[in-house]
Every structure is written in structure tokens, then in C-alpha cells.
Amino acid sequence: MTKIVIVGGGAGGMEIVTKLGRKLGRKGSASITLIDRADHHIWKPLLHELATGSLDEGLNALDYRMHASQNGYRFEQGVLSAIDQVDRRVILAPMRDEKGDEILPERQIDFDYLVIGVGAITNDFGIDGVRQHCDFLDLTEQAMALRVKIRRRFLKHAKEHDVEQRHFKISIVGAGATGVEMAAEMHHAAATLRGYGYEISEDLLQVNLIEASNRVLPRIDTARICDAVEEELDKLGVKVMTNTRITEVTPKGLQTLDGQFIESDMTLWAAGVKGHESLRELGLELNQNDQIMVKPSCQTLTNDRIFAFGDCAACPQPDGSWVPPRGQTARQMALMVGDNIQKLMVGSQEPLEEYLYKDLGSFVNLSKFHTVGNMLSFLGGGMTVEGKMARLVYTSLYRRHLIALHGIGKGLLLMLLNGIQRLVRPELKLH
Ligand SMILES: Cc1cc2nc3c(=O)[nH]c(=O)nc-3n(C[C@H](O)[C@H](O)[C@H](O)COP(=O)(O)OP(=O)(O)OC[C@H]3O[C@@H](n4cnc5c(N)ncnc54)[C@H](O)[C@@H]3O)c2cc1C
The missing domain is CATH 3.50.50.60 (FAD/NAD(P)-binding domain)
Incomplete structure (x- = not known):
């Protein structure tokens, strides 16, 4: 066989x-x-x-x-x-x-x-200190460990007496889709935890999004998407630092090529893959x-x-x-x-298929705050969509994956279960 x-x-x-x-x-x-x-x-x-x-x-x-x-x-x-x-x-x-x-x-x-x-895996480009002092999102275990770390840091910073010490400085290196989405997720997590009684003041959370090129989402060509994302990040208070190249990471922060030192309590490295x-x-x-x-x-x-x-x-x-x-x-x-x-x-004489990349559109989901993307092949040209419609298309990618793995009946049941769980359980998993 x-x-x-x-x-x-x-x-x-x-x-x-x-x-x-x-x-x-x-x-x-x-x-x-x-x-x-x-x-x-x-x-x-x-x-x-x-x-x-x-x-x-x-x-x-x-x-x-x-x-x-x-x-x-x-x-x-x-x-x-x-x-x-x-x-x-x-x-x-x-x-x-x-x-x-x-x-x-x-x-x-x-x-x-x-x-x-x-x-x-995430590309560290051989930069000093990245592997030792940064967090990554390559594996499920890393994501779970990061969750514990974020929760503990929020607890620690909220209880500091010295206001200067209470600032929680998070740096995210790489403003591609992963970095941008993570920046928004951090604000969502802080706001939700505040609702659960964590003493995290909005002004004390400082998220720096650092990018070597001259704009966010350097791999997305649609200017409207990049503008909408920058606007939303600005509203959330994320500090976007473009044209900023990191040369070293230390336990206290990041050294840039132009001689700045960016203080950081926690650094997530999301600067491309290899x-x-x-x-x-x-x-x-x-x-x-x-x-x-x-x-x-x-x-x-x-x-x-x-x-x-x-x-x-x-x-x-x-x-x-x-x-x-x-x-x-x-x-x-x-x-x-x-x-x-x-x-x-089966020894077919037909030539093998060759892969031709079809861009079905790019979507960026800024947690619950905003979703924006473009529908390319769907509409035979390209149209930028935002808000609920964009969110629907964004989530449909995962739904399609669930249906491919479980079949249509079980896939739909799982989506329904997920929806019910969202209603009856806390918005953030707390343990
Ligand atoms: C936070 C984040 C958000 C993203 N958002 C989007 C998005 O919105 N849209 C999009 O299109 N893409 C997105 N991506 C990228 C997308 O996840 C990847 O392009 C996609 O998962 C690649 O699929 P893959 O099957 O090649 O590999 P993966 O999905 O990474 O799967 C690789 C598998 O191989 C296993 N494995 C690894 N090494 C070994 C080994 N030596 N032996 C045995 N098993 C091994 C791993 O455990 C894993 O199960 C995102 C990525 C991240 C990290």
C-alpha cells in the first residue's frame, strides 16, 4: 500500500x-x-x-x-x-x-x-539579545507562557506605589499583521482586565510598535488599510515608531541604530519569519x-x-x-x-499542477476595536471593507478551516458552541 x-x-x-x-x-x-x-x-x-x-x-x-x-x-x-x-x-x-x-x-x-x-519561526536576524530577552509567537506553548507573563506583569505594575514604576512599557518589534494585531490585543486585554478589577490605568500602559520600514503593514499595498490601521492605533494610544531599526535588545529595553534607547518591560519580537x-x-x-x-x-x-x-x-x-x-x-x-x-x-500522464498564488485579500483585525481589509478575488479587482463586514470575512477564514477539519455539521456546531461560550464565560480567559 x-x-x-x-x-x-x-x-x-x-x-x-x-x-x-x-x-x-x-x-x-x-x-x-x-x-x-x-x-x-x-x-x-x-x-x-x-x-x-x-x-x-x-x-x-x-x-x-x-x-x-x-x-x-x-x-x-x-x-x-x-x-x-x-x-x-x-x-x-x-x-x-x-x-x-x-x-x-x-x-x-x-x-x-x-x-x-x-x-x-520568527527571524531574529542574528541581532544581539533578541533570543534571550524577547517573547515570540511561534508556538502554542510560547503564547500560553506569554499569557501568564502578561497577567503577572499587570498585577505587579498595578500594585507599585511609585507612579513612575507603575508604567507598563511593552515593545512590539515588527508592524506587520502580527505586531499590529498584538498591539491592539494588549489594549483590549488591559481594558477587559480593568473591568475585572485589575488596577490598570489606561495612561500607564504604553505600547510601542517599532518598525524598520517607513510605514505599518509594509507587505500590504492598499494605502486605505494602512491609513485605517494607523488611525485606530493612534486612537488606542499605541506609539508607532517607523524608520526605527533595532540593533540590540537588553533586559531593560532596545537599542536603535540612530542611538535611542527604548525602555521596555516586555518585548515581543514579530519581525518576519524564516x-x-x-x-x-x-x-x-x-x-x-x-x-x-x-x-x-x-x-x-x-x-x-x-x-x-x-x-x-x-x-x-x-x-x-x-x-x-x-x-x-x-x-x-x-x-x-x-x-x-x-x-x-495512479501514474497519470497529466502534468502536475503548479501553484499560482491567488491573493484572496488581506485582513487586519484590531481586536474588538476595528477590522479592515481588502477583498481582491472575491470582487475581481479589489475593494476595501471595514467594520462588521470585514470582521465577518476575517473570521470566515477560521470557520472554513474548522469545516475542512470537522465537516460541515460538526464545524457549524463548534462555531455555535464557541458563540454560546462567549456569552456565558468571561471575555478573557482568566486562569
Ligand atoms: C499571531 C499570528 C497571526 C497571523 N495571522 C494571519 C492572518 O491573519 N492571515 C494569514 O494568512 N496568516 C496569518 N499568520 C501566518 C500563518 O499563521 C502562517 O502563514 C500559517 O500558519 C503557515 O501554515 P503552515 O501549515 O505552513 O505552518 P504552521 O501552521 O506553522 O504549522 C506547522 C506545524 O509543524 C509542526 N512542526 C514544526 N516543526 C516540526 C518538526 N521539526 N517536526 C514535526 N513537526 C513540526 C508545528 O508544531 C505545527 O503544527 C499569522 C501568524 C501569526 C503567528
């Missing part, structure tokens, strides 16, 4: 494994295995909401093992450490607990087709950003049986550009890889 192994159950990986599991795995036409370092999936674009408590992981986390048993695939928890391309096997590193004691030994899993979708350094061990061709180089069919350059998609892949476009790292592209590429593997399995 053909063995298809998918490494990475993220935004794209979960969609391909669900589709192949239902179509091939359930019928016994192929054996489908998902490998992930974690034991549960949370849709990555929600991590900033998890970090502030706007999202309850209890309701939104999906257990891989349970999902596998219901959707025709097998799940193996582990970290991909090497690929034996001759004998077609992936090697998973031994799994250890927090103390370093081994839980599972090194394992080997055979494949006929291998699909890599392990996502990306591939995992561990990908260097796989024997595949990588670009300078540690992403796996692939052909437009998402096959790797040296092995047609190994595919890569999403944030970990560098996929060229006919105009010479590269596919951007986004949830929507990870999903589209992953589904295309699934179709291409099925063609190879």
Missing part, C-alpha cells in the same frame, strides 16, 4: 491530512501518517489571541490522535530530525520530558511520498532564509517524491516573486500537493 507521510499538522498540514485520510486512508487505498512535534493543533493565526486570553485553548485546540482516529490517518508525535532518501524513511528524534528523560526512542517511518509543512534551522539537516536544498526550495509543483528540487509547502517552502512564481508566508497560501499549496500525489500514485 502507498505510504504518504505528512510532517507538520498546522494550517496547511491539517487540511491535506484530513482530505487524504478521508479519501484514501479510510478506504485502505493508502496509508496516511501525520507527524507533529505537538499533540494538539491550534490554528496559528489565533496565537496572539491565545497570548492575551481572548481565545480559550480548551475550546479551540484539536487533539491530533482523536482527529486521526476519526479521519482515516495515523498520528505519530515527534520531531523530524533526518530523512533517509535512499531507503525512503523519516527519522524522528527521541522524545524527552522536561527533565530530559526519554519518553520515546528515535523512530523511523517509511514513506513513498513525503510532505513537509513544518511552518516557520525556516527552522533544523531543516539544514535534511539533505534538501534551502534558500538563505532556511526555507526548502521547491518547484511550482511543490516538489523539492532534488527529490520528486518529497514535497514542501507553506511557510517552510520557497516556491517561485512566474513573475520571479516567491509565494508569501500566509495561512491562505499554506492551505492552497497543501491541497494542491494532495492532488499531485494522487496523480503520481
Whole structure:
């Protein structure tokens, strides 16, 4: 039986494994295995909401093992450490607990087709002090740890007697969608916690949003979106610092290229992404950003049986550009890889599909304050939408992901449950 192994159950990986599991795995036409370092999936674009408590992981986390048993695939928890391309096997590193004691030994899993979708990590650009003194939003564990840290800092600062000490200075480096959304989320969290009795005065929360280029959202071309976002950040009191390049991070703050020192109690680094350094061990061709180089069919350059998609892949476009790292592209590429593997399995003479990036629009959600975006392909040209309509389209991306993973009936039920929970539980998760 053909063995298809998918490494990475993220935004794209979960969609391909669900589709192949239902179509091939359930019928016994192929054996489908998902490998992930974690034991549960949370849709990555929600991590900033998890970090502030706007999202309850209890309701939104999906257990891989349970999902596998219901959707025709097998799940193996582990970290991909090497690929034996001759004998077609992936090697998973031994799994250890927090103390370093081994839980599972090194394992080997055979494949006929291998699909890599392990996502990306935040790029620290090798700047001194970033890894040691900043927080990141790459993993669910980091988002959860950040939530505890934010709550403790709010508690500590609210109880300081010296007014100067009561200022809570947060720096967010990178004014892309993640940084901008996190800045708004911080204000939402502070306002909501104030309602729950935390003594956090609005004037004492200072959020600096720091960006090396000359505007917020440097990757979004629609001027109306950038203007609307800047306006809203200004209303919230977020200090936007463009043309500001960080050269070093210390425990007390950030040093800039032009000689300023920005004091900071907590720094979130969200300045772009790169591939995992561990990908260097796989024997595949990588670009300078540690992403796996692939052909437009998402096959790797040296092995047609190994595919890569999403944030970990560098996929060229006919105009010479590269596919951007986004949830929507990870999903589209992953589904295309699934179709291409099925063609190879039956020995089809048809050429494999090639990935052509279709921008379905960009949306930025400033917590409960505002949502703005543009609908490109939907309207065959482009139209900026704001407010409730924009919020509806923004949330529909996650809804579509839920339906792809659970089917329409269960997906709709989960959305209903989420809606009910929002009515009966605190707006922020407090424990
Ligand atoms: C806060 C935030 C907000 C965002 N908002 C948006 C948005 O609004 N719209 C949008 O389009 N995009 C958004 N993004 C980007 C989007 O989340 C990513 O582009 C998308 O998740 C990439 O999907 P992927 O399948 O390539 O990887 P991921 O979703 O990152 O999944 C990778 C999976 O691989 C697993 N893994 C990693 N390394 C290994 C290993 N060595 N072995 C085994 N498993 C491994 C991980 O546990 C994870 O499950 C946002 C990102 C963040 C952080």
C-alpha cells in the first residue's frame, strides 16, 4: 500500500491530512501518517489571541490522535530530525520530558511520498539579545507562557506605589499583521482586565510598535488599510515608531541604530519569519532564509517524491516573486500537493499542477476595536471593507478551516458552541 507521510499538522498540514485520510486512508487505498512535534493543533493565526486570553485553548485546540482516529490517518508525535532518501524513511528524534528523560526512542517511518509543512519561526536576524530577552509567537506553548507573563506583569505594575514604576512599557518589534494585531490585543486585554478589577490605568500602559520600514503593514499595498490601521492605533494610544531599526535588545529595553534607547518591560519580537534551522539537516536544498526550495509543483528540487509547502517552502512564481508566508497560501499549496500525489500514485500522464498564488485579500483585525481589509478575488479587482463586514470575512477564514477539519455539521456546531461560550464565560480567559 502507498505510504504518504505528512510532517507538520498546522494550517496547511491539517487540511491535506484530513482530505487524504478521508479519501484514501479510510478506504485502505493508502496509508496516511501525520507527524507533529505537538499533540494538539491550534490554528496559528489565533496565537496572539491565545497570548492575551481572548481565545480559550480548551475550546479551540484539536487533539491530533482523536482527529486521526476519526479521519482515516495515523498520528505519530515527534520531531523530524533526518530523512533517509535512499531507503525512503523519516527519522524522528527521541522524545524527552522536561527533565530530559526519554519518553520515546528515535523512530523511523517509511514513506513513498513525503510532505513537509513544518511552518516557520520568527527571524531574529542574528541581532544581539533578541533570543534571550524577547517573547515570540511561534508556538502554542510560547503564547500560553506569554499569557501568564502578561497577567503577572499587570498585577505587579498595578500594585507599585511609585507612579513612575507603575508604567507598563511593552515593545512590539515588527508592524506587520502580527505586531499590529498584538498591539491592539494588549489594549483590549488591559481594558477587559480593568473591568475585572485589575488596577490598570489606561495612561500607564504604553505600547510601542517599532518598525524598520517607513510605514505599518509594509507587505500590504492598499494605502486605505494602512491609513485605517494607523488611525485606530493612534486612537488606542499605541506609539508607532517607523524608520526605527533595532540593533540590540537588553533586559531593560532596545537599542536603535540612530542611538535611542527604548525602555521596555516586555518585548515581543514579530519581525518576519524564516525556516527552522533544523531543516539544514535534511539533505534538501534551502534558500538563505532556511526555507526548502521547491518547484511550482511543490516538489523539492532534488527529490520528486518529497514535497514542501507553506511557510517552510520557497516556491517561485512566474513573475520571479516567491509565494508569501500566509495561512491562505499554506492551505492552497497543501491541497494542491494532495492532488499531485494522487496523480503520481495512479501514474497519470497529466502534468502536475503548479501553484499560482491567488491573493484572496488581506485582513487586519484590531481586536474588538476595528477590522479592515481588502477583498481582491472575491470582487475581481479589489475593494476595501471595514467594520462588521470585514470582521465577518476575517473570521470566515477560521470557520472554513474548522469545516475542512470537522465537516460541515460538526464545524457549524463548534462555531455555535464557541458563540454560546462567549456569552456565558468571561471575555478573557482568566486562569
Ligand atoms: C499571531 C499570528 C497571526 C497571523 N495571522 C494571519 C492572518 O491573519 N492571515 C494569514 O494568512 N496568516 C496569518 N499568520 C501566518 C500563518 O499563521 C502562517 O502563514 C500559517 O500558519 C503557515 O501554515 P503552515 O501549515 O505552513 O505552518 P504552521 O501552521 O506553522 O504549522 C506547522 C506545524 O509543524 C509542526 N512542526 C514544526 N516543526 C516540526 C518538526 N521539526 N517536526 C514535526 N513537526 C513540526 C508545528 O508544531 C505545527 O503544527 C499569522 C501568524 C501569526 C503567528
